[in-house]
Amino acid sequence: MSGDARHGTRHEIRHIGRHALTVLAGQLAVMAFGTTDTIVAGRYSDGAVAALSVGAAIFVSVYVSLMGIFQALLPLWAEQHGANQPLAIGRSLRQSMYLCLAACLIGMAVLLAPDALLRWTHVPGPLQQEVKRYLAIVALGLPPALLFRVYGALNQALGRPHLVTRLQLASLLLKIPLSVWLAFGGLGMPAMGAAGCAWATLVVNYAMFGIALWLMRSRDFYVPLALWQRLERPDWPQLARFARLGIPAGLAILVEVTSFTLMALFVARQGTQASAAHQIAANLAATCYMVPLSLAIAASARVSFWRGAANEALARQLIIQCFWLAALIAITLSAVLFIARESIAGFYTSSPQVVALTAGLLGWVALYHVADAVQTFSIFVLRCYRITVAPLAIYCALLWGSGLAGGYWLAYEAPGSLHRSLAQGTPMPFWAASAGALIVTAMAFSGILCRVVKTRP
Numbered sequence: 001m002s003g004d005a006r007h008g009t010r011h012e013i014r015h016i017g018r019h020a021l022t023v024l025a026g027q028l029a030v031m032a033f034g035t036t037d038t039i040v041a042g043r044y045s046d047g048a049v050a051a052l053s054v055g056a057a058i059f060v061s062v063y064v065s066l067m068g069i070f071q072a073l074l075p076l077w078a079e080q081h082g083a084n085q086p087l088a089i090g091r092s093l094r095q096s097m098y099l100c101l102a103a104c105l106i107g108m109a110v111l112l113a114p115d116a117l118l119r120w121t122h123v124p125g126p127l128q129q130e131v132k133r134y135l136a137i138v139a140l141g142l143p144p145a146l147l148f149r150v151y152g153a154l155n156q157a158l159g160r161p162h163l164v165t166r167l168q169l170a171s172l173l174l175k176i177p178l179s180v181w182l183a184f185g186g187l188g189m190p191a192m193g194a195a196g197c198a199w200a201t202l203v204v205n206y207a208m209f210g211i212a213l214w215l216m217r218s219r220d221f222y223v224p225l226a227l228w229q230r231l232e233r234p235d236w237p238q239l240a241r242f243a244r245l246g247i248p249a250g251l252a253i254l255v256e257v258t259s260f261t262l263m264a265l266f267v268a269r270q271g272t273q274a275s276a277a278h279q280i281a282a283n284l285a286a287t288c289y290m291v292p293l294s295l296a297i298a299a300s301a302r303v304s305f306w307r308g309a310a311n312e313a314l315a316r317q318l319i320i321q322c323f324w325l326a327a328l329i330a331i332t333l334s335a336v337l338f339i340a341r342e343s344i345a346g347f348y349t350s351s352p353q354v355v356a357l358t359a360g361l362l363g364w365v366a367l368y369h370v371a372d373a374v375q376t377f378s379i380f381v382l383r384c385y386r387i388t389v390a391p392l393a394i395y396c397a398l399l400w401g402s403g404l405a406g407g408y409w410l411a412y413e414a415p416g417s418l419h420r421s422l423a424q425g426t427p428m429p430f431w432a433a434s435a436g437a438l439i440v441t442a443m444a445f446s447g448i449l450c451r452v453v454k455t456r457p
Contacts, residue, residue: 009317012302016322019161019298026152026165027290029172031283033204036176037197038283040183042349046272047130048183048193049349053279054123055134055194057264060286062110063142065254066103067149070096072249073242074297075304075384077157082308090225091232092242093154098234099242100150104143111139123268130194137198144209151212156301163215167208175204248388252379252395259399259437260285263430266408270427277357278427280348285365285372288333292326292373296380304384316453319381323374323449330373334366341366357426364431371438378445385452394444403437404430 034056041048073096080088114135118128152164182189182196192199216222260282267278299322306315337344341362345355379391407430414429 009314009321012314012318013321013325015159016295016298016302016318019156019159019301020295022161022165023156023297024290024294026161026168027294028287029165029168031287031290032172033175033201034283035287036172036179037194037201038279039348040179040197041194042276042280044183044191044193046276046351046354047127049279050268050272050275051127051130051134052194052197053264053275053282054118054127054268055131055138055198056279057262057282058114058117058131058135059111059138061254061258061262062107063145064257065250066107066142066146067250068253069099069103069242069246069250070146070150071153071297072246072383072388074153074157075300076242076245077154078301078304079308081158082305086224087226089154089157090227090229092238093150093225093227094229094231095235095238096150096242097231098239099246100146103146107142107146108139111135111142117265123265127268133195134198137195137202141202141205144205148205148209148212151209151216156297157304158221159301159305160221161298163219164212167211171204171208174207175200178203245383245386245388248392249383252388252392255392255395255399259395259403260430260434262404263407263427263434266411267427267430273351273353273357274427276349276351276354277361278430280345280354280358281361281365281427281431283348284337284344284362285368288337288365288369289372289376291329291333292376295322295326295329296377299377300380300384303381307384315384319449319453323377323381323446326373326377327370330370334369337369338363338366360426361428361431364428364435368431368435368438371435371442374442375438375445378442378449382445382449382452387448387452390448391445394441398437398441398444399434401437402440403434406437407431407433 037052037056038049041052073092076092077089080086080092112135114132115128118131123131152161155161155164178200179197181187182192182199183194184196185191216227264275264278264282268275299318303315303318306312306318342355342359344362345358348358349355382388382391410429410433411427
């Protein structure tokens with residue numbers, strides 16, 4: 001590699017690093033929504049945090065899978081940006097509104113009718129009512145949440161993530177006092193527990209989306225995109241292209257998320273302490289996930305930009321260097337999580353039993369995160385090359401098969417001493433099986449990515 005090429009790559013890595021840190025700040029603010037709710041509900045009662053664990057698992061499964069459809073459009077907009085086609089970005093964004101409408105209708109229907117899912121997973125009857133109350137509230141906040149994710153993907157594709165991050169950070173200042181107030185009551189409001197956290201989320205979602213609309217109407221750099229033209233009729237060929245890229249990506253995220261959020265539903269039968277410990281572990285795993293996710297978003301945006309600008313060599317160099325960077329950061333973060341697992345668990349809850357259960361899970365969460373970082377980076381970059389179906393098939397076989405089903409077998413169906421030692425009120429079998437499945441997934445995805453980097457022109 002020449003000196004100029006090395007300098008260009010270093011400049012791009014710094015650009016990706018700044019982009020990733022900006023995205024990470026916003027993602028951590030959003031994750032702090034869940035952390036805030038977990039802490040607030042945990043201080044309210046074990047029953048409230050158990051209801052939040054189940055309700056949040058269902059909502060996250062629906063929201064994140066639908067969000068993944070629109071996040072998968074980021075490479076398309078980044079390529080159009082690299083090819084200097086601003087009008088094409090505006091038109092495709094308007095077309096994506098048809099896809100967003102369909103996603104909102106499907107998502108709200110699932111959230112408003114969870115009875116079959118709750119019965120299938122044997123969630124205790126007293127807990128079901130509180131979970132359904134939680135889901136009915138957050139269902140109303142799904143449309144603005146998805147529309148804001150479209151706005152986020154657009155800004156990431158344009159290399160302007162700071163506007164999204166500022167909104168997310170500001171919204172946290174609203175979310176924290178709202179959750180505390182509505183959960184515990186006061187100033188004329190009754191205590192609502194987990195439902196109060198849901199109402200706080202709904203208010204914040206509408207506030208964020210309203211400000212995003214105002215920014216898109218008022219900021220000059222959106223003008224070349226001609227966003228506010230009259231909405232065209234559905235362009236079925238373009239919508240089909242969106243669907244071929246977005247739906248497999250969304251389904252892959254659904255499998256990934258439900259491979260551990262469904263654990264919350266299966267763990268619920270072990271009691272409120274096990275559910276609370278699992279909720280804390282899941283929240284920490286999701287928080288750690290924001291680090292490789294942010295790097296993957298930033299790298300995929302820049303890789304697609306240079307592919308759109310017809311510079312495939314630079315795109316490949318960025319993939320290689322960012323892959324190793326993602327792995328190194330993940331190992332460091334996992335080591336911290338493992339060493340400080342008891343202190344971290346004590347921060348979330350004052351219950352000694354829940355602290356002990358959670359600390360036992362965090363060792364597996366640390367191992368889970370290393371594999372999660374590698375597979376997350378790989379799958380985002382593979383979408384830059386329109387590779388979405390193979391990762392979906394691998395997810396289904398490993399995460400749902402070996403991970404979720406394997407964990408269920410270990411927890412509830414393993415014979416003899418194995419069953420007695422693993423399944424007495426601890427979610428550990430689920431996390432152990434999921435970590436093993438994710439390691440194999442990471443190896444498969446990184447192998448596919450290696451072949452792409454070597455063989456694409």
